[in-house]
Amino acid sequence: MPFVITDPCIGTKDAACVDVCPVDCIHPRKDEPEFETASTLYIHPEECIDCGACVPACPVAAIYDSVDSTPASQQALIEANAIYRPGDAESFAQAEALVKSHIEAHPELMDVDPAERAAAHAE
Ligand code: SF4
Numbered sequence: 511m512p513f514v515i516t517d518p519c520i521g522t523k524d525a526a527c528v529d530v531c532p533v534d535c536i537h538p539r540k541d542e543p544e545f546e547t548a549s550t551l552y553i554h555p556e557e558c559i560d561c562g563a564c565v566p567a568c569p570v571a572a573i574y575d576s577v578d579s580t581p582a583s584q585q586a587l588i589e590a591n592a593i594y595r596p597g598d599a600e601s602f603a604q605a606e607a608l609v610k611s612h613i614e615a616h617p618e619l620m621d622v623d624p625a626e627r628a629a630a631h632a633e
């Protein structure tokens with residue numbers, strides 16, 4: 511069961527998780543062209559080995575340890591993580607469209623500072 515990046519990454523996107531991932535399954539990296547325009551980073555669900563290293567590295571608690579533990583409000587982000595493939599423009603566009611729909615559907619979360627957003631997931 512893969513780890514999932516959720517909406518506190520939007521507006522943070524510092525790539526701290528990328529630096530600790532042992533299998534390079536979090537993208538886009540800072541050296542990849544999609545990084546500049548990506549709204550968030552994504553975890554490849556089949557490459558993630560569930561090591562957990564990314565969770566304490568994330569300064570805004572954006573990463574959940576499974577799809578099942580990810581709050582229902584983050585469903586679009588679960589799908590976006592699953593769709594995106596680095597270097598594939600079509601999957602990038604699809605993932606970003608899902609993130610955009612999430613932003614539009616959850617103004618109450620977007621109004622919260624990214625550092626406090628994970629706490630708001632439970633509300
Ligand atoms: S759980 Fe481990 S393998 Fe999966 S994204 Fe996080 S650091 Fe990478």
Ligand code: SF4
Nearest residue numbers: 519522524525527568
């Ligand atoms: S460490 Fe957290 S905020 Fe930073 S890029 Fe990774 S998931 Fe996003």
